[in-house]
Amino acid sequence: MSALTVLADDQFKAPSPDELFTFAPIIPGVDWFTKPVLLAILSSIVVIGFCWAAFANPKIVPRGVQNVAEYGYMFVRDQVARPFLGKDADRWMGLLLTLFFMVFLWNIMGVIPLLQFPVASHIAFPAVLAISIYVLKVYLGVKHQGAIGYFKNMMFPPGLPKPIYVLLSPIEFLSNMIIAPFTHAVRLFANMFAGHMLLAFFSMVGFWFLFEKLTPLGAPVGVIGVIMTIIFTGFEIFIQFLQAFLFAMLASMYIGGALHAEH
Amino acid sequence: MNKAATLLAAEEGANPLIPHTFELVVGIFSFFVVLFVVGRLLVPRIQKTLAERTEAIEGGIKRAEDAQAEALNLQKQYREQLAEARQEAARLREEAREQAAEIRAELREEAQAEARRLVEAAHAQIEADRQAAFAQLRTEIGRLSTDLAGRIVGESLEDEARQSRVIDRFLDELERSDAQAVR
Numbered sequence: 001m002s003a004l005t006v007l008a009d010d011q012f013k014a015p016s017p018d019e020l021f022t023f024a025p026i027i028p029g030v031d032w033f034t035k036p037v038l039l040a041i042l043s044s045i046v047v048i049g050f051c052w053a054a055f056a057n058p059k060i061v062p063r064g065v066q067n068v069a070e071y072g073y074m075f076v077r078d079q080v081a082r083p084f085l086g087k088d089a090d091r092w093m094g095l096l097l098t099l100f101f102m103v104f105l106w107n108i109m110g111v112i113p114l115l116q117f118p119v120a121s122h123i124a125f126p127a128v129l130a131i132s133i134y135v136l137k138v139y140l141g142v143k144h145q146g147a148i149g150y151f152k153n154m155m156f157p158p159g160l161p162k163p164i165y166v167l168l169s170p171i172e173f174l175s176n177m178i179i180a181p182f183t184h185a186v187r188l189f190a191n192m193f194a195g196h197m198l199l200a201f202f203s204m205v206g207f208w209f210l211f212e213k214l215t216p217l218g219a220p221v222g223v224i225g226v227i228m229t230i231i232f233t234g235f236e237i238f239i240q241f242l243q244a245f246l247f248a249m250l251a252s253m254y255i256g257g258a259l260h261a262e263h
Numbered sequence: 264m265n266k267a268a269t270l271l272a273a274e275e276g277a278n279p280l281i282p283h284t285f286e287l288v289v290g291i292f293s294f295f296v297v298l299f300v301v302g303r304l305l306v307p308r309i310q311k312t313l314a315e316r317t318e319a320i321e322g323g324i325k326r327a328e329d330a331q332a333e334a335l336n337l338q339k340q341y342r343e344q345l346a347e348a349r350q351e352a353a354r355l356r357e358e359a360r361e362q363a364a365e366i367r368a369e370l371r372e373e374a375q376a377e378a379r380r381l382v383e384a385a386h387a388q389i390e391a392d393r394q395a396a397f398a399q400l401r402t403e404i405g406r407l408s409t410d411l412a413g414r415i416v417g418e419s420l421e422d423e424a425r426q427s428r429v430i431d432r433f434l435d436e437l438e439r440s441d442a443q444a445v446r
Contacts, residue, residue: 094301
């Protein structure tokens with residue numbers, strides 16, 4: 001970073017989180033309506049529209065968009081739902097497919113030209129999903145294992161020497177009841193946040209050294225910035241998909257754990 | 264309101280882990296709308312279609328298997344029928360052969376009996392003819408002899424008793440000489 005600043009003669013300034021993640025209202029006066037909000041609403045509309053086009057009137061022999069959406073459905077069913085839910089998978093596919101498609105759309109917004117902002121990099125959006133899953137998890141756990149049984153199964157897995165429980169029980173409680181929902185949301189948020197920072201940084205380098213201040217010394221740095229932007233965009237698409245998959249998979253795991261005691 | 268938002272934004276800028284209230288609201292809203300439309304309305308439809316597809320494929324396989332089983336069954340049936348028919352034909356042939364042999368034997372028997380009967384009848388006829396001829400011959404010869412004798416000796420042998428006695432005696436002699444000659 002210091003080398004860059006020296007090269008740019010103190011004029012290049014790396015983008016700060018404040019600049020990248022704070023938005024003024026799109027319509028002055030309507031404070032809540034900012035770019036992330038717009039993109040979140042847009043994501044919902046796209047997911048609904050896509051699923052409606054594919055699944056509203058499904059055919060036995062699929063055509064066009066139904067093929068694509070079925071591919072997504074099969075992926076979520078076979079990779080996300082079935083490994084953790086087994087025969088209950090179909091019952092939870094509605095939720096898991098919604099989670100996967102929504103998170104994926106939120107994420108992919110980060111690389112769609114002109115939009116270029118991953119909705120999930122604002123903690124509020126992942127938090128909503130994570131909290132919903134958390135509430136559902138506790139509700140299902142209490143419903144299927146009983147209030148006492150749920151906590152007993154969680155904190156006192158059988159078959160361990162007694163003194164271990166002194167150490168294990170608080171850890172299990174903490175990890176399941178407090179840390180899990182937090183990491184569930186933060187993992188997604190932080191990945192998108194960091195990814196967006198990286199992309200913004202490299203594209204800023206390219207833009208600055210090739211357009212704003214084109215100098216013989218700075219031009220190679222600008223070229224590197226452009227190349228890195230391209231590479232990282234590809235990488236970011238992969239991460240965005242991976243995080244959506246992971247988010248849905250963790251939700252599936254939590255639901256599965258609540259339905260049946262793990263031990 | 265404006266001021267509060269700016270304050271919140273400023274605060275958020277410092278700590279990205281603090282969520283915006285309005286984003287939470289929008290997030291909840293958009294999530295549950297999508298969850299309802301996609302999860303509640305659309306996913307059951309595709310699940311139904313997928314189940315139907317599985318059904319259709321499995322049904323097709325099942326139908327094909329059934330058809331194959333039926334064809335094999337029919338083939339087996341035909342084979343059995345064919346074997347049965349062959350066996351039946353062989354049995355009939357055998358029966359016919361036996362019957363033919365029987366009929367032949369019977370006919371032969373009958374023919375032999377008939378032949379025997381004919382021979383016997385012929386024998387009887389011959390015997391009867393012989394007897395008749397012999398009786399006729401006897402009277403004829405008697406008459407001829409008496410005529411001859413009468414003529415020779417010139418005397419009338421009208422007397423019935425004498426005549427008869429003479430003839431009998433003559434015939435007895437004749438018969439005796441006849442038998443000797445036959446022997």
